[in-house]
Amino acid sequence: MSTTRATPGRATPGRAPRRRLTPGRIARNTTLVVISLIWALPTWLLLVNALVPAADYGGTPHWWPQGFGLFDNMSQAWTKADLGPSMGNSLLYAVTSAAAAIVVATTAAFATVIMPVRHKALWFWLIYSGTLLPLQVFLRPLFLAYADTGLYDAQFGLFLVYVAIAIPFAYFIMRNFALTLAPEIIEAARIDGASWWRVFWQIHVPLSRSAMVAAFVFQFVSVWNDLLFGITLSTSKNIRPVMAALAELQGNYSNVGPPVVLGGALLVSLPTVVLFFSAQRFFVSSLKLHG
Template sequence: MTMSLGRVLRNTVIAVLALLWLVPTWLLVVNALVPAGSYSGSPHWLPRDFGLFGNMSQAWDKANLGPALGNSLLYSVVSAAAAAVIAGFAAFATIIMPVKRQALWFWVIYSGTLLPLQVFIRPLFLSYAHTSLYDTQTGLVLIYTAIAVPFAFFVMRNYALTLPREVVEAARMDGASWWRVFWQIHVPLTRSAMIAVFVFQFVAVWNDLMFGITMVTSRNIRPVMAALADLQGNYSNVGPPIVLAGALLVSLPTVVLFFSAQRFFVSSLKIHR
């Protein structure tokens, strides 16, 4: 009886939390469907007319989302991939290789997640202004890669702790170099974790707005979230349905990526026994 009551309470809590998460998504989708010309100014709770494609088309044209989507794709893919590889190297060095003070290296790298990102804006702005990295794609890629590494390292390190050490020891006894061990043994064993890290960081970089509006001024370099913010600011007369349709449009790549890599994401959460 106690177990049954606990299960009912747990399922109820999960259902309530799921409902709270779905309500904003439902409102976004329903109001993005409303034709911009017939929007009354009050949020709609139920779908009526269908004007989603027209709203998306206006958002695409007025905010110039095409180049912005290409920029965000570049930033997200390159930064997430680089962060996954760097984190993989760091996890291999601090867990598999006989490195001294492993705990110290963990905190040195992981401490990058302990500070709010806002504290980095001023030093980054000043340093970028003196090195000509401000308002460049290279500058944004470097920023996104740097802020992605600490959390990626945290995931990769915890995953590496579950790997069997006997495989590495056997390879070392057979004369394999650390470089060969990393690429031929460690990377295949941690592939699912690296893909999960890539998905995490891809979504984080794709959804970034702060660095996209503070470290970039050119429209041909800005990421997609900065373009969407510009749509809401400079083109506020287009109405909420167009802005919401643009938000729905730019969120599609992250949704597709997550569901495509879902099995790798789930398998990375399982502990090897």
Template sequence: MRTVPLGRILRNTTLILLALLWAVPTWLLVVNAMVPAAEYGGSPHWWPQGFGLLDNMRQAWDRAQLGPSMANSLLYAVTSSLVAILLATGAAFAAVVMPVRRRTLWFWLIYSGTLLPLQVFLRPLFLSYADFGLYDTQIGLVLVYAAIAVPFAFFIMRNYAMTLPREVVEAARMDGASWWRLFWRIHVPLSRSAMVAAFVFQFVSVWNDLLFGITLSTSRNIRPVMAALAELQGTYVSVGPPVVLGGAILVSLPTVVLFFSAQRFFVSSLKLTR
């Protein structure tokens, strides 16, 4: 009979306990979102008490007008993520494949955008957006979301580009391929899985953003979905916590669907960037 090493048992036990600990908030969220709003007594429930989830979601949808806000967030997340991924892929191609000088300097210059807290940018962004007429506009939010998404996307794409075989590039250059053709015909197709993984990261980040949504927008037809959900949470005394939690589950569904749809690309790219 084969003996299981003690180290493996401890590791698996630790991972299981961490997974259970991580799942507790999600369990509480779902259970309390299922409680009918009229029957909620003010204390959190650990076990299901009826099933009012769909009604709570409907109330959240109507009270917070989540439909237009979700459409706005979809526009911001898709557009800004695609722009950021394209720019990051081009920057990674230049920093890894092309014969540029001071590659490390360029890497840190771009990646340093992730080292500062986002709150640092709020005041200059607010003032500049007000001066240039970008405040409370969709194009203004797309621009800021794309800008903050580039550094981390560049980090992913650069690491992935370093794993690609140099022989392919050398062979294409010997055949007379220009850098532009090399980028679009070889580099982009080879980097597709990493681009999808980076897109998932940035889509989730933009979708879940609240800071810029409440700072750079005020109109209901401009604000992203998390700003609308925050407004609903501000009136939770009248709607009840189950309605707010039902709305939270509702607005999180697109990111969950996206992650599981792109899971194959997500996992494969992470394996190659280790």
């Protein structure tokens, strides 16, 4: 019976080799931990102060839990801000506008990467330039145009805005994904006589499914969290998105305390958290495919 002795510095068969801790690796890990803690600090404060009963809040933020009034705070926020209809509006805007933007972005990425079009770089910058300007520059012209055309305080008007602002970044994601696809697959399909329309629907879309889901999640969260256009282009309760309704809790005529506002903020963030964890497997599959 023979025994195998591990040689120092060599990996034992069947066992993953140990990574040595170098100064660079330690510095990198320390930096990542510090950045994670900085990112988690606002979330911690949100959770802790949302737990405080509104009647016990003294005006000073708490760093550690003081009682448990979360459900009561959420209930007050839901009632006083009338979050039900506004959450339905945001769900409608986020789903439809994100889906429409993904369809347009996927089609544009296929046309500017896969198809033999001229001036591909020009088309990229023409579409992607929509993300280069701050959204505030569009408020005045949009408000005036919407007031003149009857789109102000209308669901279709907000839908158009959200689709327009979602397309550039979605196109950026889909274009970068299309660049990683093997061109031999498209060439083989074209040689077999497949039309561009058939190549798009039967080859490009199935291969791009994980990227489409990732882009949809990003745009859904972006539209769901929008406050700027919600308070500028809508006033009615049956039109305004949820962030505009939640903002009224902090208005001049609101008499609720910060725990109620934080409880409402925590409540309206739940759909995005659920969506992210539901789509997590698509992110993982995308990483495995291109890892």
